[in-house]
Amino acid sequence: xxxxxxxxxxxxxxxxxxxxxxxxxxxxxxxxxxxxxxxxxxxxxxxxxxxxxxxxxxxxxxxxxxxxxxxxxxxxxxxxxxxxxxxxxxxxxxxxxxxxxxxxxxxxxxxxxxxxxxxxxxxxxxxxxxxxxxxxxxxxxxxxxxxxxxxxxxxxxxxxxxxxxxxxxxxxxxxxxxxxxxxxxxx
Numbered sequence: 001x002x003x004x005x006x007x008x009x010x011x012x013x014x015x016x017x018x019x020x021x022x023x024x025x026x027x028x029x030x031x032x033x034x035x036x037x038x039x040x041x042x043x044x045x046x047x048x049x050x051x052x053x054x055x056x057x058x059x060x061x062x063x064x065x066x067x068x069x070x071x072x073x074x075x076x077x078x079x080x081x082x083x084x085x086x087x088x089x090x091x092x093x094x095x096x097x098x099x100x101x102x103x104x105x106x107x108x109x110x111x112x113x114x115x116x117x118x119x120x121x122x123x124x125x126x127x128x129x130x131x132x133x134x135x136x137x138x139x140x141x142x143x144x145x146x147x148x149x150x151x152x153x154x155x156x157x158x159x160x161x162x163x164x165x166x167x168x169x170x171x172x173x174x175x176x177x178x179x180x181x182x183x184x185x186x187x
Contacts, residue, residue, distance in 0.1 A: 001073040003027075003101050006048045009073060011124035017117040024107045029099050036100070037078050037092040042085065045102050046077040052098025053162050056090050057170070066170040068136055069156060069163065075129065076100065083126075095163055145174045146182050 037043050049072050056068040070076055078088030082105055112119040139148050169179040
């Protein structure tokens with residue numbers, strides 16, 4: 001997905017504002033297994049996924065828990081760094097070779113002050129991130145594992161071909177054995 005499609009999906013901008021925003025965005029390539037955001041560090045940039053897939057996870061007491069996936073057109077971001085300019089609680093690992101678009105948070109904040117249209121885009125960007133986080137939280141707390149699995153497949157239909165089952169089980173909050181049982185029942 002190219003950067004114009006990603007930007008327009010968030011909130012439509014005039015061509016002049018879009019060009020200003022694009023002038024601050026850099027395209028980069030990273031290999032599979034690269035950790036693009038590290039837990040307990042302040043992240044000064046965030047990324048849009050041109051192609052590839054990533055997972056967001058937390059390490060605690062030697063265990064990793066996956067709590068989201070990102071695919072083409074979606075964002076890789078440390079919420080705490082973006083909003084509070086503080087250390088993030090999450091790490092983000094690329095699960096495939098990825099091409100990403102990088103945007104510096106400080107540059108974006110400056111653009112918010114200089115350009116009302118980009119500021120409005122930023123409001124919509126933050127609202128979208130909040131809605132996705134809330135949706136994941138609600139699914140995690142109110143659905144059973146089979147419901148969460150079905151929702152995951154609805155939102156990410158090719159996920160099973162692209163991601164290790166252990167990461168999917170972690171995301172669902174179940175063991176791989178339980179995931180195998182759910183998969184067998186849904187075929």
